[in-house]
Amino acid sequence: xxxxxxxxxxxxxxxxxxxxxxxxxxxxxxxxxxxxxxxxxxxxxxxxxxxxxxxxxxxxxxxxxxxxxxxxxxxxxxxxxxxxxxxxxxxxxxxxxxxxxxxxxxxxxxxxxxxxxxxxxxxxxxxxxxxxxxxxxxxxxxxxxxxxxxxxxxxxxxxxxxxxxxxxxxxxxxxxxx
Ligand SMILES: O=P(O)(O)OC[C@H]1O[C@H](OP(=O)(O)OP(=O)(O)O)[C@H](O)[C@@H]1O
Ligand SMILES: O=c1cc[nH]c(=O)[nH]1
Numbered sequence: 001x002x003x004x005x006x007x008x009x010x011x012x013x014x015x016x017x018x019x020x021x022x023x024x025x026x027x028x029x030x031x032x033x034x035x036x037x038x039x040x041x042x043x044x045x046x047x048x049x050x051x052x053x054x055x056x057x058x059x060x061x062x063x064x065x066x067x068x069x070x071x072x073x074x075x076x077x078x079x080x081x082x083x084x085x086x087x088x089x090x091x092x093x094x095x096x097x098x099x100x101x102x103x104x105x106x107x108x109x110x111x112x113x114x115x116x117x118x119x120x121x122x123x124x125x126x127x128x129x130x131x132x133x134x135x136x137x138x139x140x141x142x143x144x145x146x147x148x149x150x151x152x153x154x155x156x157x158x159x160x161x162x163x164x165x166x167x168x169x170x171x172x173x174x175x176x177x178x
Contacts, residue, residue, distance in 0.1 A: 001175065002160060006149055008170030011132070011161075014148030015044065018130050019051040021146050022099060029056060031125065033096045035063040035089070037114055041102035043163045044132060048101065063089035065100075067113050082113040087121060094122040099146070103161035105131040108142035133172060135159045 006014070026032050029052070036045030042064050049062045066086035100114050111129055118127060130146035135153040151159060153174065160173040 002173040003175070004171050005151060005174050006172035008164075011148070011170050011172060014132060015047055016051055018132075018146045018148055019048050019055065022048065022130070023052065023056060025128075025145075026097060029058045029060060031095070031097045032060050033063060033089070033091060033093055033098045033124075034060055035065055035098055035100050035114075035118065037100065037102040037110060038064060038066045038086075040161050040163050040166060041065075041100075043165045044103060045101040046165075048130070061090045063087075063091075063093075065114050065117055067110050067117070082110045084113055084117040087117050089121060092122060093118060093124045095125045097126045097128065098124045099128045099130050101130045103132045103163075104159050105129070105134045105142075105144050105147075106137055106159075108138045108140040111142050112140050132161055133159050 034045045034049055036042035045062050049060050052058060052060050067082045067084050098118060100111065102110065105111060115127060118124065128145040131144045132148040134144055134147045134150050137155060149172065153159060156177050158175050158177055160175065162169050162171050162173065164170050
């Protein structure tokens with residue numbers, strides 16, 4: 001059974017805070033490119049871009065990465081690395097500051113695959129990682145630069161982020177794997 005741990009209003013506030021932090025760290029918003037990781041990271045990237053426009057009056061390009069986990073058991077960390085299926089970047093990332101955006105950071109394997117995919121497209125000046133939820137249990141030396149919520153979990157739990165655009169509601173939920 002799933003339990004709501006963060007409601008939609010609090011989730012929106014966390015995204016707004018991440019947006020402010022990105023602004024603070026980027027005097028030159030001209031150099032910024034946001035890249036969302038499928039599925040929900042793409043919607044979160046679009047929302048942060050919209051908020052940036054509202055707050056700063058600037059349009060920031062948003063790209064997409066399609067990365068699928070190849071795991072025997074989707075709920076447990078496994079030995080197989082995620083696979084990159086698609087990279088869609090609206091502008092060159094050469095010498096830009098790329099902020100990768102995902103909903104959940106767990107083992108870090110998706111983020112690592114995303115870094116590989118980005119670096120195959122050019123040489124950004126810098127790559128940062130923004131996640132709505134850091135649930136711990138890293139298997140690689142990867143950390144997020146911008147974190148919406150740290151939610152400590154056990155390995156038999158799963159974090160589900162719901163976004164209005166895909167799930168018809170906003171919120172963060174935790175459920176026990178059966
Ligand atoms: O740090 P990791 O262990 O790699 O886990 C994090 C990834 O897992 C989820 O993706 P999922 O494969 O469930 O795809 P989805 O976003 O399309 O649901 C989540 O959206 C992250 O991309
Ligand atoms: O709990 C988890 C782990 C990986 N990906 C998720 O979306 N949730």
